[in-house]
Amino acid sequence: MIKNLEEKTGKPFSHWIDVVRNSGLVKHGEILKMLKSDHGFTHGYANLVAHKAKQSDAGSADDADLVSAQYEGKENLHLFYESLVKEIRTFGKDVKLAPKKAYVSLRRKKQFGLIQPSTKTRLDIGLNMKDVKPEGKLEAAGSWNSMCTHRIRVESSDDIDKKVFGWLKQAYEQAG
DSSP states (O other): OHHHHHHHHSSOHHHHHHHHHHHTOOSHHHHHHHHHHHHOOOHHHHHHHHHHHHTOSGGGSOHHHHHHHHTTTOHHHHHHHHHHHHHHGGGOTTOEEEEOSSOEEEESSSEEEEEEEOSSSOEEEEEOOSSOOOBTTBEEOTTSOTTOSEEEEESSGGGOSHHHHHHHHHHHHHTO
16 A cells, blocks of 8 residues: 555655654544545545554554553463464464454454453454354354454463364364
8 A cells, every 4th residue: 555655646655654743633533634635645545644654553563562562461361362372373374463452363364363352351252253153152242343253252271172273263264
């Protein structure tokens, strides 16, 4: 997108970052409005420039820093995360972990799940699976996260078992 923006506007990406920073605007919505109305940006380009200028996008932070920040004050849950990631990486070389501010997206060709430390005592696993009826600890995601169809709550190491890894693998396979 950055390359395309430069081609469309004839100005380097750094120019647009400077425009935002020199505007004095702070709120994301105000920046979007300014880029759209004053410079003819589409929403996607305005959003990209706004996030990069504010360094509020996941791409502006180091992946390890994002994960560390998620588990500040929740260090007990980090062991669950590491256990899950170790197993998920065995699914295939195309597994991608994409840390965001609040969770880690699990991707293949598309997102198949996410791992999120939701509270100080609970880690949630979100999964995208078609035609799988919720059962037991595999519950419907409902309003918890619109990016997922199912959720598994993890509060102890006993909550991570063969069934959980089976559901993760199933979601991974469906994302291929």
